[in-house]
Amino acid sequence: xxxxxxxxxxxxxxxxxxxxxxxxxxxxxxxxxxxxxxxxxxxxxxxxxxxxxxxxxxxxxxxxxxxxxxxxxxxxxxxxxxxxxxxxxxxxxxxxxxxxxxxxxxxxxxxxxxxx
Amino acid sequence: xxxxxxxxxxxxxxxxxxxxxxxxxxxxxxxxxxxxxxxxxxxxxxxxxxxxxxxxxxxxxxxxxxxxxxxxxxxxxxxxxxxxxxxxxxxxxxxxxxxxxxxxxxxxxxxx
Numbered sequence: 001x002x003x004x005x006x007x008x009x010x011x012x013x014x015x016x017x018x019x020x021x022x023x024x025x026x027x028x029x030x031x032x033x034x035x036x037x038x039x040x041x042x043x044x045x046x047x048x049x050x051x052x053x054x055x056x057x058x059x060x061x062x063x064x065x066x067x068x069x070x071x072x073x074x075x076x077x078x079x080x081x082x083x084x085x086x087x088x089x090x091x092x093x094x095x096x097x098x099x100x101x102x103x104x105x106x107x108x109x110x111x112x113x114x115x116x
Numbered sequence: 117x118x119x120x121x122x123x124x125x126x127x128x129x130x131x132x133x134x135x136x137x138x139x140x141x142x143x144x145x146x147x148x149x150x151x152x153x154x155x156x157x158x159x160x161x162x163x164x165x166x167x168x169x170x171x172x173x174x175x176x177x178x179x180x181x182x183x184x185x186x187x188x189x190x191x192x193x194x195x196x197x198x199x200x201x202x203x204x205x206x207x208x209x210x211x212x213x214x215x216x217x218x219x220x221x222x223x224x225x226x227x228x
Contacts, residue, residue, distance in 0.1 A: 033214045043204060044221040053215075091158065095214045103174070106151075106215055108158040 002027055004094050006107035013082050014115050021110045023092030029053075034068065035093040036074045039109070045091065051075065075101040082114045118143050120220035121172065122207050127225050129194070137192045137220065137223045139207035145216055146188035149208040149217065152176060161219050166212075194225060 003026040013019045025034065032053055036048040042115045049059065059066045079086055089111045095104040120141045129135045129177030141148065147166050151159040163182040179198025184190055190209075194201045207220040 043222040048215055050216050058183040
């Protein structure tokens with residue numbers, strides 16, 4: 001069965017602090033995809049990253065970085081030197097390709113507050 | 117510009133009325149989805165469609181109906197049978213299994 005757990009409901013940091021958002025997933029499939037989305041106050045979910053299960057290489061994009069570890073079934077997201085504009089809800093998601101994959105499962109989300 | 121357009125952005129419904137939320141995409145995506153989000157909650161899948169003229173129930177389909185007569189369009193009707201319809205509704209699409217899902221801007225539905 002698919003499951004995505006984002007244990008952190010809310011996180012509050014001061015601007016310029018680094019912050020890590022945790023994501024733990026469960027799947028029986030060997031082929032799957034993991035995603036992170038950002039939902040700003042406007043409501044639209046903005047795609048941030050997609051990672052397939054065969055690529056454990058960490059990725060960095062500007063102030064954003066992602067740590068994928070299959071051994072712990074985790075796909076954590078770090079924002080370096082956070083800014084007020086990073087305030088949003090962040091969702092981790094899982095799509096199982098072998099079981100159809102047409103139904104992507106989302107975690108409950110982590111609300112990030114960045115204070116000036 | 118390519119994307120997903122949802123309308124209306126805000127909608128008020130009287131109890132007992134059916135309302136339809138529009139979703140149109142020009143991304144040439146085969147699959148389309150409707151999710152519901154309640155305040156402070158995650159996304160729950162209502163219905164999804166992988167191809168034209170076919171759709172499947174998601175986790176919370178009761179009180180909702182959809183149609184997929186055209187590849188570009190996937191309207192959602194919130195019926196009077198849905199007892200607690202006040203929520204934020206998100207339409208999404210992708211090219212197929214495992215690919216990135218892209219979202220519209222969402223529609224806020226309030227029952228008055």
